[in-house]
Amino acid sequence: IPLHRTCKEATHLMLSAQDQPLSGRDRIALEIHLWMCDNCPRFERQLKTIRRALSDWRNEMTK
Amino acid sequence: MHAAISLSDQLIPLRADLLRYAKLQLRNDAWAEDAVSDTLLVALEQPESFDGRSQLKTWLIGILKFKILDKFRANAREVALPESEDVNSDSDALEGLLFKADGHYATPLNEWTDPVSQLNRQEFFVILETCMDKLPAQLSRLFMMREWLELSCEDICKELKLTSTNFYVQMHRARLRLRECLDLNWYGNQ
Structure with missing residues (x-):
């Protein structure tokens, strides 16, 4: 299954996506993994929480 | 003259906030002190460039960002991690703890509560700052x-x-370590 990814590989893709756009193939593979996995969507939500908190924190410190 | 005196009076209470902001970014007290001093000097020498459309602190932070960048440039060798730092190593201890040999999670991940309420947010910011402090300085700066x-x-x-x-490898490590620290200290205290 060429688009199969382990949790570790999916985690690497999610971290990479924070700094650079994923290739079409990687993006599809990640979507498939997130759809089938219980853990990785949590990791994705945690990354979003951190990013939003960093932005809020920065805004709070600069206002 | 009166305007300059008035401005300097306004700058004094803001210095601590500026210093905290600079220290968070630079992770070096001496560089942070320099950057803040340079910022206040610009403000005192060019008060006319503050047009009052933004808060004084917002204007100062805008200047400070450039001064922080100057510090990064001046100390680029110390800011960046050496190229030889096993960038291709896949053996980060943290990943060894997170994943089994087959590449799947060793234990289920925690579901974080979103820190949406004001009180929760403030608490989250404190933990976030602590976790940033725990990151190695070079990772934190990047x-x-x-x-x-x-x-x-x-x-x-x-x-x-x-x-x-x-x-990309350094950013990957920084994000993974920060998430792990928040998981232990934010989720762990809920």
């Missing part, structure tokens, strides 16, 4: 350049003479 100064990957690599591979 991370803050990307997330707070919002520099592009290309700009950071150019400023610090890093290869993109090295940069």
